[in-house]
Amino acid sequence: MRGVRQCLDRANNEAESRASRIADRLAKANTIMAALDIVLEWNDDQPSLEQIRLALRNGRTEASLFFQGTDYKQYFDFAFLDSQDLDQYLSTDVEEGDASEAGKSDDTEQQSEQQDDEDAEKEEDELADDEA
Numbered sequence: 437m438r439g440v441r442q443c444l445d446r447a448n449n450e451a452e453s454r455a456s457r458i459a460d461r462l463a464k465a466n467t468i469m470a471a472l473d474i475v476l477e478w479n480d481d482q483p484s485l486e487q488i489r490l491a492l493r494n495g496r497t498e499a500s501l502f503f504q505g506t507d508y509k510q511y512f513d514f515a516f517l518d519s520q521d522l523d524q525y526l527s528t529d530v531e532e533g534d535a536s537e538a539g540k541s542d543d544t545e546q547q548s549e550q551q552d553d554e555d556a557e558k559e560e561d562e563l564a565d566d567e568a
Contacts, residue, residue, distance in 0.1 A: 463496040465526050471501070471512040485510035 470491040474483040485502055486509075489495070501517065502510040 459496075460498075461526055464498040464501065466492055466495060467498045467501050467512075468517065470497075471514075483512045485512075488512060 467488060470488045471483045474480050474487050474491060478487075480487070482505075485497065488497055501513055503513045503516075505511050
């Protein structure tokens with residue numbers, strides 16, 4: 437029973453971590469889309485953080501996509517965006533540090549299975565000792 441609980445806890449932690457990474461990438465994508473919408477629809481070539489938050493209805497924005505202007509306001513950083521490979525920057529398959537999620541998932545799954553097997557063996561040994 438303990439082995440199953442530990443396995444479920446690990447799976448839950450992995451799912452929460454993955455959901456967090458996806459939410460981060462979604463915030464980046466929404467921030468970029470809102471900035472581009474402002475440029476195209478409002479003819480404003482330097483959207484501010486306030487404008488983007490308004491466009492996102494106060495939704496989550498990605499702080500790394502802004503720079504501080506001389507007026508101390510935050511503006512969308514198109515230079516940073518131009519320097520990025522957007523496929524990689526927004527990919528849900530790429531981890532920070534360029535490790536693939538699929539490869540990491542396989543390694544983690546194997547480690548989890550091995551730990552579960554070890555835990556089950558320990559429980560069986562404990563039960564056998566209690567019965568003896």
